[in-house]
Amino acid sequence: VVKIAVADISTMNDNPGMDTFDDIEVSRPALAESYLGLLAAQPGRPLALFAPRRVGKTYFLDHDLAPAAKRVGLVPVYADVWLHKAAPLVAINHALEEAIDDLTVPSGPLGRLAKTPVTKLGVLGTSLEIGNPPERRPLPNEPELRLDALAARLAEKSGQQVLLMLDEIQSLGDLLNGEAAIATLRAVLQKRKRQIMAVFTGSSQDALAAMMTAVGGPMYQFAQIIDFPVLGVEYLERLADHFERVHRGTKLSVPELQRVFGQIGCKPALMKDLVKAMSAEGSTDVDLGLQRFMQDDRQLAGWRALLLSLQPFERAVLVMIAQGHPPLGRETLTRLQEVQGFSPTLAKVRVALDKLKKAGVLARPLVGGYTIEDRLFAQYLADLELRKVV
Ligand SMILES: Nc1ncnc2c1ncn2[C@@H]1O[C@H](COP(=O)(O)OP(=O)(O)O)[C@@H](O)[C@H]1O
Ligand SMILES: [Mg+2]
Incomplete structure (x- = not known):
């Protein structure tokens, strides 16, 4: 049953693709471009973006940085280090291999399928079965050597520079062989600086600091550490706008939303859930909303x-x-x-x-x-x- 009220259609026409709270997305192309600029200015030196959990780092890599990289002719490759803690280099290699597959697979339905905007290991990657690409010579099996060879091969095959995005890099610090993995990464990124750029994210500054001292400090000089900015008022304005549309003119106070957003650690998905709950109750009291939210049975x-x-x-x-x-x-x-x-x-x-x-x-x-x-x-x-x- 398709139920579209007349009022809904007009709302949809005004704001194409924006008909629920979940559709609200803030893109940050300028931020992405500024990071690409920093990378270009210092070949061989990765950026390490730091912010607490759930503030939008992964989302940014996927929705802003990868597309911006493509626009300037880079090949973005993504690997979640945290998801594959036990064998981080293998995970990174797998992501690179997938990107190579994307270049090699002939265009057919499968080929097009494989050309995902970002090569996502574990999310999209494992579900795709693609035949082995024709290879000139076997790649080394040792992960350390393989990383180097894959980086070179991908750059060569694509004729483009690679942007390697490693999410939650600090989890390397918890590993027994974490230091060795970092040392390898560093060596490869240095050696291949004309072919590959890298962006790391991390949600624990102290883990990163520990990691850097453990490897004798090179990481600090190696990566440029940047505080990744949380979402600004725009996101809250968009939530308030949508609330106003749904409740036909009832307004939420944006400064109050901002205060509570800060209180909950600037986590957009959490803020959205809060506003959704307020919307369901038809309430505009953000503090009360937060209180109720915290006493919610599921939350507790x-x-x-x-x-x-x-x-x-x-x-x-x-x-x-x-x-x-x-x-x-x-x-x-x-x-x-x-x-x-x-x-x-x-x-x-x-x-x-x-x-x-x-x-x-x-x-x-x-x-x-x-x-x-x-x-x-x-x-x-x-x-x-x-x-x-x-
Ligand atoms: N720019 C954004 N616009 C809209 N929602 C966002 C944005 N960034 C993050 N979110 C929301 O916040 C959630 C958590 O973001 P995520 O990127 O997973 O955080 P992190 O990687 O920092 O832990 C996302 O699933 C998404 O719902
Ligand atoms: Mg993340």
Whole structure:
């Protein structure tokens, strides 16, 4: 059954393709172009874009950077390092091989299918079965050598420079052989600087810092570290505009949206869900909306499940941090002792902190103490009773 009201058609005509909150997209071509400019100005030096989780890094690579790269004649290749932690170089190689396949596959239905705008490993890649491209000579099997050979071959075959986009690069830092992988990457990018450019993203500055010191500092000079900007007011204006259209003239206050957007860590998908919930209730009170959102059963169940996935001691440390206590402070230890009934050592707290960081729950900015990555989760934790979580 197709139900299109007359009013909907007029809205759609005014704003083609913009008929739900989910269709709102902010593109940032100028930002993409500025990054490409930086890359061109310093051959062999990658950019490392840093921002917390869920603010739009991957989205930007896919929707802005890859298209901008294509416009200036680069071949964009994408690999999610985090998804393929166990064998990052193999994952990167696979992405390069796919890009080569895209060039080699003859144009037929499959060929066209394979020509995805970005070669996405794990998302589109694995579902495509393409015959082996004719090859002049076998590529080396060792991932280190293979990376070098593939980069060269792709550049040569396409006659274009390659833009290698490595998402969540900091996860290399957690690997046993992570340093070696970084060293290889660095060597290849240096050697192939006329053929290949690279952009990394990361959501943990401290993991990157640790990674760089672990490899003796070269990464710092090697990559240019950039704070990736969160979405601006435009996104909130678009949400408010759509709300106004749906509710026939009822306006949301953009400054209030901006304040709450900041409060939730500038995560667009989260903000959209919040505004959608307000829209469903026909409410314009953003603070009330946020409160209700946080008390939503699904939300609470998710947080509870996250807490339960941690050890009791880790939970206790996390709650202490949420309640503003420095995790390694003497008072914190005393409080932990009170609820645990035995003496927790500093070493034990450190281990817990490390686990929480690896789980992505805690972040440690380059300056300042530990913070809880998700601000809403932090708020939830702040209201819990320590006794009840252990
Ligand atoms: N420019 C944008 N316009 C509209 N929505 C966006 C934009 N950037 C991100 N989002 C939304 O935020 C979600 C999370 O973004 P994502 O790129 O996955 O974050 P990150 O990679 O930083 O963790 C996306 O799935 C999308 O719904
Ligand atoms: Mg991402």
